[in-house]
Amino acid sequence: MRSFAAPETHFRIEVSKPGDHDGHQVGEPARLECDECGASVPIDGPDGHETAVDELPHSRGCSQRDVKSAWWMDHYAGV
Numbered sequence: 069m070r071s072f073a074a075p076e077t078h079f080r081i082e083v084s085k086p087g088d089h090d091g092h093q094v095g096e097p098a099r100l101e102c103d104e105c106g107a108s109v110p111i112d113g114p115d116g117h118e119t120a121v122d123e124l125p126h127s128r129g130c131s132q133r134d135v136k137s138a139w140w141m142d143h144y145a146g147v
């Protein structure tokens with residue numbers, strides 16, 4: 069299994085913790101967070117495919133604003 073951390077981009081996957089009640093199982097990926105500006109978006113459950121790195125509300129000036137779905141697809145397609 070490959071790491072979530074692409075060498076050229078910097079994002080974190082926050083997993084669901086006990087008590088989060090966010091609709092995810094404990095230990096499941098729950099949020100995608102930009103390591104640079106701290107923007108984060110909820111990750112869909114197993115049946116959802118709406119959430120993407122494209123939707124991260126980066127701050128102005130974040131160098132990762134233009135990181136798009138290629139990263140996401142590369143890491144999640146076929147997982």
Ligand SMILES: [Zn+2]
Nearest residue numbers: 102105126130
């Ligand atoms: Zn950012």
